[in-house]
Amino acid sequence: MTTATADATALRARQDKGRQAAQNREKWAQARTYISAAVVLVWCLAPAYWMVVTAFREVGFTYDTSILPTHITLDNFATAFDTSFGNRFGQALLNSVFIGGVVTAVSLLIGVFAAYALARLNFKGKFLVLGFILGASMFPGVALITPLFQLFTNIGWMGTYQALIIPNISFVLPLTVYTMTSFFREMPWELEESARVDGCTQGQAFRKVIMPLAAPAIFTTAILAFISSWNEFLIASQLSSDATQPVTVAIANFAGAQPNQIPYTAIMAAGTIVTIPLVILVLVFQRKIVAGLTAGAVK
């Protein structure tokens, strides 16, 4: 064996060793990723899972701490809708849908024009308007509640639907405008002009080109708007009545048969009912929603 070949063999061995180490490192990194991902998954889902498991557990086993579902029953869902202890959960669900629906519709109807202007037109004071709208979305609810409380008391609007809808617009409308603005900014508007060149009228170009492109953006914004209205608690807790209260207030005030006993299983059932539609919506439109959520912050 010559020294040259010995050197070559040694070199190859070293290279192999290096490659092996790199592969090991790669494997180890991969394993760490999976472990971390599992931790994130458990951290995010475990409490929500606990809510669902408790919702299906018999009242007598409220504090059962076995991780898997035990003593399964549907009674809690019936209790959640039971009105004999003064809870009006069914009504509250309808109220939330109604309030959320009106707030979303109004915000989209008004906001779509503003978003178009902010995304497409050049005008003086654009930064100012955008700053104002962003500032409005960060506005603390308590700063509104005091004057509105007095105003609505004076004009007899306390506990009415409009007393809940109008303040909600104060934070849903800004959210709608800036989410749609960033969606509109990224739309291929050149297509409108191409359609015009190809002989479409302006109306046709709008209907056949712009509308189908804008629809997903508007739909996503609608979901985000609806969720934020659905989740509102502060204003509703002060300005609603028993008849108009939304689900968040109904759940917060959920009463049991005995005043000193909290009906956890029924509350968890109510919470599950309130949450499941949102979670399904969010999971189905995951990509779009994440894009909408982060639209304001990056780009």
Added chain:
Amino acid sequence: MATELGPTPVKAPASGGTPVHRGPKGVGEDNRIASQGRWASWLLAPTIIALAVVIVYPIISAIVMSFQKDAGLDAATGLFTAGGPAGISNYVNWLAQQCSAPGGGTVACPPGTLGGQFWSATATTFFFTVVTVTLETVLGFWMAMIMARTFRGRSLVRAAVLVPWAIPTAVTAKLWFFIFAFEGIANKLFNTSILWTGSEWPAKWAVIIADVWKTTPFMALLILAGLQMIPAEVYEAAKVDGASAWQRFRLITLPLVKPALMVAILFRTLDALRMFDLPYILTGGANNTTTLSILVINQIRQGFNAAAALSTITFIIIFLVAFIFVRFLGANVVEQSGATGKGKK
């Protein structure tokens, strides 16, 4: 506000579009922008008017109210006081914790009255804000780094982080109230017997844990969006140059993700400063978990005007924090949200 949108011609030429063939060159361009300005004011008018009604009017009304005296029985003295101009007495009530004394003048608010809670509520609010936003930033960054990697099941993780975000805060509060119940799962898992909502520090940590659980995903998604803006080639180049993982994180990831991170931190900070739902439902504000928002709500039924003064103070505090962020920490929200237009990228 609407006057700012007036059809004033802008000097800088706009890019693209068909020039209006009216008048000599340049004037047509000005006209075009002027007409866009007019268009814009029409399109923006409904939003601006709506926001003026639901936000600007209440702010002004709250400021006016805050200088009025509350009519009715004084909580501290039990004597009837008439309404009328109050000067700055409502602000003195909160900031100096001075309540009106029987027979005129003021005394230090007795413990237990709302007036005596202003500074402790402020301290609690800032404590919650600093602790939750710090934890959420660190955890959110970690989650974002994981979600940015490629692995099987990544979309599952990305979907899972949306679950806490989608659950209404009121439900979250009830859920954690149950988890932290004396016989609940938290005590069982950690083999402790803590009355979580029964004393100061456990109650505070209960609120913090619940808040971190609920809002870290939002933070993680914002940071992830920032991470995804960094081109992979930058990392490749750094690897070739022999940068270690820590160096790549410190010298590439952090600086490049900083704009998105600052905006995420700003959003979360402003949100945490107005924290209400979680402590209100989880602890009822007991054991020193009363935030400024809760104090305002507790005050409303004892007197609108004093509540208006407190809500104005809260608003000013939040405004100042936002100002400091934007001015000194470089959280450029407006620019980040894409107002720069197409020319910039």
